[in-house]
Amino acid sequence: MQLSVGHLFPDLMNIYADRGNVECLIRRSEWRGIQVAIHQINNEADLDGLHVDLLIVGGGQDRQQLEASNALQGAVGNFVRHACENGVVMLAVCGGFQLMGMRYVDADGLEISGLGIFDMETIHPGRQSRRAVGNIVVELEKGKLVGYENHGGQTYLGASVDPLGKVLVGSGNNFVDNTEGAKLEVAYGTYLHGSLLPKNPHFADHLINLACQRYEPGFELSELDDELEWCAHHEALKISGCTD
Amino acid sequence: MSQVNVIIFDFWGRGIEKMREFVACLIARLAVWVLHLCGRRGTAFPGRIAEMLHSNYLIDLLNQIPLGVLLVSGTNGKTTTSHLLAEIIGRSGIEVIHNASGSNLTRGILSSVLPHCDWRGKLVVDSGAIGVFEIDEAALGQLLPAMTPRALILTNLFRDQLDRYGELDSIARLWRSLLMQTEGATRLIFNADDPSLAFVATGYSGEKIPFGVTSHNLNAAEPDQWSDSSLCPRCSNPLQYSYCSYSHLGDFVCRGCGFAHPESSCIGAVKEIQGLTSSRFSMTFGPESIEVNLPLPGLFNIYNGVAASCAAYVSGLGIQPQRIMDVLSKTSSVFGRGEAFHIDGKVMTLLLIKNPTGANEVIRGLAGLETPTDVMVLLNDGVADGQDVSWVWDVEFSMLNLRSITVSGSRCADMALRLKYAECNADDLSYVHKDVRNALENALCRAREHLYVLATYTAMLEFRQELVSMGIAREYRK
Numbered sequence A: 001m002q003l004s005v006g007h008l009f010p011d012l013m014n015i016y017a018d019r020g021n022v023e024c025l026i027r028r029s030e031w032r033g034i035q036v037a038i039h040q041i042n043n044e045a046d047l048d049g050l051h052v053d054l055l056i057v058g059g060g061q062d063r064q065q066l067e068a069s070n071a072l073q074g075a076v077g078n079f080v081r082h083a084c085e086n087g088v089v090m091l092a093v094c095g096g097f098q099l100m101g102m103r104y105v106d107a108d109g110l111e112i113s114g115l116g117i118f119d120m121e122t123i124h125p126g127r128q129s130r131r132a133v134g135n136i137v138v139e140l141e142k143g144k145l146v147g148y149e150n151h152g153g154q155t156y157l158g159a160s161v162d163p164l165g166k167v168l169v170g171s172g173n174n175f176v177d178n179t180e181g182a183k184l185e186v187a188y189g190t191y192l193h194g195s196l197l198p199k200n201p202h203f204a205d206h207l208i209n210l211a212c213q214r215y216e217p218g219f220e221l222s223e224l225d226d227e228l229e230w231c232a233h234h235e236a237l238k239i240s241g242c243t244d
Numbered sequence B: 001m002s003q004v005n006v007i008i009f010d011f012w013g014r015g016i017e018k019m020r021e022f023v024a025c026l027i028a029r030l031a032v033w034v035l036h037l038c039g040r041r042g043t044a045f046p047g048r049i050a051e052m053l054h055s056n057y058l059i060d061l062l063n064q065i066p067l068g069v070l071l072v073s074g075t076n077g078k079t080t081t082s083h084l085l086a087e088i089i090g091r092s093g094i095e096v097i098h099n100a101s102g103s104n105l106t107r108g109i110l111s112s113v114l115p116h117c118d119w120r121g122k123l124v125v126d127s128g129a130i131g132v133f134e135i136d137e138a139a140l141g142q143l144l145p146a147m148t149p150r151a152l153i154l155t156n157l158f159r160d161q162l163d164r165y166g167e168l169d170s171i172a173r174l175w176r177s178l179l180m181q182t183e184g185a186t187r188l189i190f191n192a193d194d195p196s197l198a199f200v201a202t203g204y205s206g207e208k209i210p211f212g213v214t215s216h217n218l219n220a221a222e223p224d225q226w227s228d229s230s231l232c233p234r235c236s237n238p239l240q241y242s243y244c245s246y247s248h249l250g251d252f253v254c255r256g257c258g259f260a261h262p263e264s265s266c267i268g269a270v271k272e273i274q275g276l277t278s279s280r281f282s283m284t285f286g287p288e289s290i291e292v293n294l295p296l297p298g299l300f301n302i303y304n305g306v307a308a309s310c311a312a313y314v315s316g317l318g319i320q321p322q323r324i325m326d327v328l329s330k331t332s333s334v335f336g337r338g339e340a341f342h343i344d345g346k347v348m349t350l351l352l353i354k355n356p357t358g359a360n361e362v363i364r365g366l367a368g369l370e371t372p373t374d375v376m377v378l379l380n381d382g383v384a385d386g387q388d389v390s391w392v393w394d395v396e397f398s399m400l401n402l403r404s405i406t407v408s409g410s411r412c413a414d415m416a417l418r419l420k421y422a423e424c425n426a427d428d429l430s431y432v433h434k435d436v437r438n439a440l441e442n443a444l445c446r447a448r449e450h451l452y453v454l455a456t457y458t459a460m461l462e463f464r465q466e467l468v469s470m471g472i473a474r475e476y477r478k
């Protein structure tokens, strides 16, 4: 089997070690004999006839995020929207997550329009306001996610989208409602970097599995030795004062 | 208020000020003395006490230094650059006050000045003394508006501890606005190869001295896609590079707005880099040129050497290039930054890693060695390290050619995981120890001749302290 992964704006949106997530998808697939081809997706990419199973986008600084959002207004945006409509799996982290909402109002009050995959909006209350910074633990339906968050923007979900999980430690989407991230069918958004996928192998495998199901319904991922992964996961839980 | 009242009030006010100075200094000096007795030096603690008692005390003291102050700031290379600069000036017969321990917040600087004060809290130094201080990027804002340094040396701006400093752009923005508010009496010596710094400098009206390094034959023409600032700081178009020395440093131009690399007045030309031991480069200051054999590792230290030389040369202290060449050729590594120790017939080199750029340069040096290396990595998540350890995923550990690897530190599990995904000798990853002494013994056992220890800031301090208690390292004093 060969998975095709589209990495959105690797040159602009890569500030919080987002390459760790990409590296994790590649390794965990390859260790199971699944080949992974990575395609860079930006204004320079040839998107004609490009097929992807999974899309991934990371975080960026304000200026880079603005560039990315401009690019999303054109062919790249159409490509991503079309992919999502066709059930391509997506993971959007931090700044990339914000861009997948309806709109983002940055620290200077400038309104940046998002791609509208998720029914949500993000407001940055200004440079002097409190940022959400620190270790974070999120409760999913099954299991937990551990990571680190660092964002100025406050995200509020609309009615037609579910949160990814509930915040146990940290801030998540905003300082108010204890929600973290967003989930719409097979599209996921989250504020967790740090690096998300290596330290949460269950979530990494969930994404890989979804992508594989597109090829072969009923396909089963083989087990990996995840001792180090779970060790780092549990250490992160402990640092945040959580038990399993 | 009558004239007499004003005088009395003023006298009373100054009396209180003097009294506070006296008390602040006395208590802080007592703290210096107690710490000395306990065998601990170079901490910021006495400075913190003095600062608590008298918040303007540091500025008062700095303003008393006869030849003024040279400040060094930037993401990487502050400690080495200021060390080289202090050494060049000191060897020229000028008394130098310097925060050698790398404690670089205002309280750390204050701690380093306190030993030069008398019991009343007044500075007692040579009439020709000068201050050389490294200062934290964010803390620069506490000094610049309140004083006029003789020179400000800016080394570089890389992504670093985003949880602490925020985005790269926000430090650049802060510096630019600080410089725009000054009167322009400070010499600004900056790394012209760094687009962010070149842009920071455009906001400054005073004297500017750009420096740079050329290394055409050594490196790629383009920064890799993970580098920090691929966009023009002025108009956000992508920058074009005719060459790139490392990360985003190089000769850049923006096709959008024409913003380009300023012409350097002091240029280092790389001749050779010998692994993690030394390098050779030539340096031109206007009409004069010297050859330097620098016994420090890597390209990043050539930048530090050029920054320090440039600052020493242009600071109006009458220092000749020949003197600079002599001092640089005989210098040794600073505290934890390439320091070598001898233990059980083996050599151990301690290399500080703080952020992706610095760590990648160290990895590049290790990867350039001919034989497989024995490496130990210590990853902590203290406030001074950055509590967000995700940056290790931006370090290219996969480039390492390893014989053995050992992992320790408060976040050793994260580090081990990073190495697993970099596919560094995965079976060797069972050597993960929380306890640093344990880790060291294990790593030494397995190392053939030379053990390289890569450590984050607080891990480096702890590790060095461990070496002191084992009788391998000496307490750092300067």
Ligand SMILES: [Zn+2]
Residues within 6 Å of the ligand: B232, B233, B234, B235, B236, B237, B254, B255, B256, B257, B258, B259
């Ligand atoms: Zn431009």
